[in-house]
Amino acid sequence: MKLVFFDDYRLGVLNKDETRVIDMTLTLEEIPRVGPGDYMCRLIEKWDGYKLRLERNMLDMPGTPIEDVQLRAPIPKPGKILCMAANYLENGTLKEARPINGFLKNPSAVIGNGETIQIPPDDADIFHHEAELGLVIGKKAKNISEDEAYSYVFGYTNFIDVSARGLGPKGSDVFLQSKSYHTFAPMGPYLVTADEVPNPQDTNVKLWVNGSLNQDYSTSDMGHSIPKTLAWLSSITTLNPGDVVALGTNHQGLGSLQDGDVVERETPGLGRLTVNVSEPRKRKWARGVDEAMADRMRG
Amino acid sequence: MKLVMYNNYQLGLYQDDQVYNLSESLTEINAPTPQDMINAVIADFEGTYRARIKEIAGKVQPIPMDQVHLRPPLPRPGKIVAMAANYFENGALSEPKPLNGFLKSPESVIGEGETVVLPAAHQAAVFHHEAELGVVIGKTAANVSEKDAYDHIFGYVNFNDVSARGLHPTSFLWMKSHDTFGPMGPYLVTADEIADAQNLQVRLWVNGEIRQDYNTSDMGHKIPKMIEWLTSILQLDPGDLIASGTNHQGLGPIQNGDVMEMEIAGLGKITVNVSDELNREWHRGLDSDMADWVAGRSAEPPAWAKR
Structure with a gap:
């Protein structure tokens, strides 16, 4: 199933051929929630009680053509966004995975389809896109084993871990400055349940800037697999329904983001996410793939 | 209140x-x-x-x-943003270290009488307490200037930024975000009851022995500056917590069976326990190698930081 937020954060489901949005607001009326921020997380928590009703309504209700609605980020404010750092073999150039590492990203940084990444005025060396497979947690997870990890996954979504380079004290963990700026977490256009993603460990991640394909890699190149990642993260902090795990990027293909850019991100079955870039200082960086960065990350 | x-x-x-x-x-x-x-x-x-x-x-x-x-008065804050190395170390430093901070998992929060559980799965070199002044946000705050910063504060709370040292690669997630690593409380005090947040005595005891005893006047980047900086990066919302950093003169190991008490003037006292199923043992008392290193008295980092 493909879950969407649309217009003034109404919750809906896409029909089978993804042409229409079916409004599920009435079906989900009694879900306790404060607002859009926690709505999807609460639905995920109570998924077993709603799944059948949503599937039935999908067949019974006509819906609205998708082009007539404004799609929103599917999880506008996750409880946590956990990101994996340097978690790819860089097209197989590394013999083994780098030591496992990650960071928390600001959960208020999420934007959705059609929204705009606001590049801050700070003097970073460059601002990069990082196309990533985003995984959404389905059940409370603490100290889970690799064997059972997939049973804690609710679904997947396209994610871009927008990054600022060169800010903060050298030699320190500066993930806050490099990753957590407002609007630095584009996500969507929808949230796809795990049953529709047959092999998340062997799917394709693509990202274009102004129509030019920068990133195009397979998740089979991932350093620490999805089960290993979830086991490690849950050995540190409890994962909750609706938490987002960004699985890391392959750095062969990162490129700059600058004012006026249009960024598109696609993985088979997850739809295409399109966001804009605004950079009031109109700084210029090289176009295309940042080869120096790609070189540094290769084995 | x-x-x-x-x-x-x-x-x-x-x-x-x-x-x-x-x-x-x-x-x-x-x-x-x-x-x-x-x-x-x-x-x-x-x-x-x-x-x-x-x-x-x-x-x-x-x-x-x-x-x-x-x-805990904030059982699960929307965000916990913590400042790193944000003290003059009892005036030992002539200027503050560069601004830095990190997000700490909101799941880490525990309250009065609860237990800090040292994770068995992670072989840290040592686990430390870090007594800190917790600043609670009252109004949505984005791009706030220093002069408007105090208007965005709701109140204050005792916060202990429990830390695991020496896990490699060094990252704040691995160091700071373990479940139970955020003791907070016993209550949340509104800002009008604190005459000067920049002049509060912060104390922490382990098994009745005083470890940390410092004043928030020693803070490197003061509260208005840290709010200006943090909100230039991310939006803070009502109920979010800023942990304003610790003075490292007074840190020491915590281990199974320890009782930690923490008190900031006007904010009450919080008592939490420590458990470690592996019963790992460290020396008792202060970690002077860390204190000397952070204060610049020694160029030699603690053994766990050398790898």
Whole structure:
């Protein structure tokens, strides 16, 4: 199933051929929630009680053509966004995975389809896109084993871990400055349940800037697999329904983001996410793939 | 005003060693979780809830404090943003270290009487307490200037930024975000009760022995500066917590069976326990190698930082 937020954060489901949005607001009326921020997380928590009703309504209700609605980020404010750092073999150039590492990203940084990444005025060396497979947690997870990890996954979504380079004290963990700026977490256009993603460990991640394909890699190149990642993260902090795990990027293909850019991100079955870039200082960086960065990350 | 969470996460007013139940009266608040309840009160405190709470306290029968089970006042903040290396180390540094900070998992929070669990799965070189002044955000804050910073503060709370050292690669997630690594409480004190947040004594004891004993006047980047900087990066919301950093002169190991008490002047005292199923042992008392290194008295980092 493909879950969407649309217009003034109404919750809906896409029909089978993804042409229409079916409004599920009435079906989900009694879900306790404060607002859009926690709505999807609460639905995920109570998924077993709603799944059948949503599937039935999908067949019974006509819906609205998708082009007539404004799609929103599917999880506008996750409880946590956990990101994996340097978690790819860089097209197989590394013999083994780098030591496992990650960071928390600001959960208020999420934007959705059609929204705009606001590049801050700070003097970073460059601002990069990082196309990533985003995984959404389905059940409370603490100290889970690799064997059972997939049973804690609710679904997947396209994610871009927008990054600022060169800010903060050298030699320190500066993930806050490099990753957590407002609007630095584009996500969507929808949230796809795990049953529709047959092999998340062997799917394709693509990202274009102004129509030019920068990133195009397979998740089979991932350093620490999805089960290993979830086991490690849950050995540190409890994962909750609706938490987002960004699985890391392959750095062969990162490129700059600058004012006026249009960024598109696609993985088979997850739809295409399109966001804009605004950079009031109109700084210029090289176009295309940042080869120096790609070189540094290769084995 | 001092706000508490207690028993099954009822919101209460703490006054004269008694607790007044607020949740049962504040039925107009839509709060699926305890944090949603206190967020709503914080977000409209001056407009509505300061007066409402006074009115409720005039009507309900209070419960003696020793008959309630206290919970952390912010059970699961939307964000915990913590400052790194943000003290002059008792004036040892001539200028503050470069601004730096990190996000700490909101799941890490525990309250009065609860237990810091040292994770068996992670072979840290040592686990430390870090007593810190917790600053609670009252209004949505983005790109706030230093001069407007205090207007965005709701109040203050004791916070202990428990830390695992020497896990490699070094990252704040791995160091700071373990479940139970965020003791907080016993109550949340509104800003009007704290005359000068930049002049508060912070104390932490382990098994009755004083470890940390410093004043927030030694802070490197002061509260307005840190709010300006943090909100230039991310938006802070009502009920978010800023841990303003610790003075490292006084850090020491914590281990199985330890009792940690922490007290900031005016914010009460929080007591938590420590458990470690592996019974790992470290020396007792202060970690002077860390203190000397952070203060610049020694160029030699602690053994765990050398790898």
